[in-house]
Amino acid sequence: MFYSPVPLHIPDGFLSLIVSVICWVITALVIGAAISRTNRSLGEKQIPLMGVMAAFIFAAQMINFPVAGGTSGHLLGGALAAIVLGPWAAMLVMTSVIAVQALLFQDGGLLVMGANIMNMGLVTAAIGYGLYRSVAGRSRTVKLGVAGFAAWLSVMAGALLTALQLWLSGTSQLSIVIPAMLGVHTLIGLGEALITVSALAFIIQTRPDLLGEGSESAKASQNWVYVGGIISLVVVLLSPLASADPDGLERVAINMGFIDAGQSSPFQIIPDYTIPFLGETALSTIMAGVVGVIVVAAIIMLVGRGMKAKSS
Numbered sequence: 001m002f003y004s005p006v007p008l009h010i011p012d013g014f015l016s017l018i019v020s021v022i023c024w025v026i027t028a029l030v031i032g033a034a035i036s037r038t039n040r041s042l043g044e045k046q047i048p049l050m051g052v053m054a055a056f057i058f059a060a061q062m063i064n065f066p067v068a069g070g071t072s073g074h075l076l077g078g079a080l081a082a083i084v085l086g087p088w089a090a091m092l093v094m095t096s097v098i099a100v101q102a103l104l105f106q107d108g109g110l111l112v113m114g115a116n117i118m119n120m121g122l123v124t125a126a127i128g129y130g131l132y133r134s135v136a137g138r139s140r141t142v143k144l145g146v147a148g149f150a151a152w153l154s155v156m157a158g159a160l161l162t163a164l165q166l167w168l169s170g171t172s173q174l175s176i177v178i179p180a181m182l183g184v185h186t187l188i189g190l191g192e193a194l195i196t197v198s199a200l201a202f203i204i205q206t207r208p209d210l211l212g213e214g215s216e217s218a219k220a221s222q223n224w225v226y227v228g229g230i231i232s233l234v235v236v237l238l239s240p241l242a243s244a245d246p247d248g249l250e251r252v253a254i255n256m257g258f259i260d261a262g263q264s265s266p267f268q269i270i271p272d273y274t275i276p277f278l279g280e281t282a283l284s285t286i287m288a289g290v291v292g293v294i295v296v297a298a299i300i301m302l303v304g305r306g307m308k309a310k311s312s
Contacts, residue, residue: 009101010116010162010249012109013263016169023165024114030122031095037088039307046089047304049210052232053081054093055297056199058100059235062273062289064247065191072245073188076158078124079132079151080196084203084210087129094121096300100292105273106265119161124154128196140204144197151196155189156182162249171258180256184248232297236289240282 015023057077064072077097081090098117101107108116131150135142163181167174203210246254253259270276270288278284 009098009108009120009247010112010165011262012111012265013261014109014169014171014253014258015112015115015165016171017111019165019169020111020115023112023118027114027118027122030118031091034088034091034095035307038092041086042089042304042307046085047301050085050089050093050304051297051301053077053085053090054096054300055232055293056235057081057093058097058292058296059232059289060195061097061101062285062292063235063238064245066245067184067187067191069184069251070245071184071187071251072247073185073191074247075192075195076120076124076155078121079128079147079154079192080199082125082129083132083147083150083196083200087125090125090129091122092303093300094125096303097121097296100296100299102265104269104295105288105292106268106271107273109263110265115162115165119158119165123157123161127154127157144200144204147200148193148197152189152193155185155192159185159248166258171261172256176256177252180252181248184251188248232293233290236293237286240285 057075057080060075060077062074064074066072078090078094081093084090085093095117098108098121099113102110102113102116128147128150131153132143132147135146138146159181160178163172163174163177166172166177171177200211245251250259253262265271268276270291272280273288273292274280274284275287275291278287
């Protein structure tokens with residue numbers, strides 16, 4: 001096995017029907033607001049940037065890093081996307097990534113997709129953008145420090161929401177699941193913070209205008225998109241090296257005895273990030289990653305161009 005599921009991706013069976021429906025309603029309302037707000041503010045240069053960000057986040061989520069106790073974790077990316085794109089566009093990017101993961105790769109349940117989008121996409125983007133904007137005008141060191149804290153806090157917030165949903169669904173006791181989820185994701189959040197700060201430092205060094213810190217040129221913007229695409233593909237090439245240890249939610253489910261409540265998807269397209277006819281090989285994982293990168297980038301760019309045309 002070359003790949004393990006994404007932290008906080010809830011499978012069907014972990015949440016009750018009523019909790020899943022409530023999460024879907026909240027998520028649909030927020031996504032509707034995100035579409036409306038993005039329609040009014042989306043610029044031409046932001047569309048390819050959204051595609052690159054979606055591709056990078058998808059690729060980065062395939063690289064699990066080990067943390068203590070035989071557990072793994074990796075980037076969620078909501079805070080990073082919001083800092084670069086703004087909160088509303090970031091929510092659409094995260095929604096596209098999570099939806100493709102569930103529909104194409106059977107990573108996360110379909111009934112609970114609303115909860116997954118809310119936990120990993122909407123809340124993380126809101127926290128990342130809100131905290132980062134609170135230090136606008138400060139030094140780059142302060143901004144990077146706050147961005148790192150926002151990234152860490154976004155993971156903790158997602159873990160807390162997941163724990164509350166598990167409790168409300170009757171899957172686990174509140175007094176047990178909250179410390180278990182927050183404990184393991186404290187370390188995963190540190191990895192999120194490190195990756196977020198590193199990515200932002202790279203952007204500040206190469207394209208500070210994307211964060212409102214310099215001038216821009218059309219050619220430089222186009223070149224940066226190419227660089228971002230290449231980086232995403234390089235990350236995919238490293239995906240076979242990802243840790244095979246259980247992710248944060250899976251580890252808690254195993255330790256607390258509700259792992260068997262998870263239900264597999266009724267249909268299989270590219271299950272567990274492996275191309276069926278290639279088997280569980282490194283090449284299979286890489287090819288699945290390439291497919292995912294292309295699909296999420298294409299979807300978000302088509303959505304962006306559609307919204308831009310409509311607003312025009």
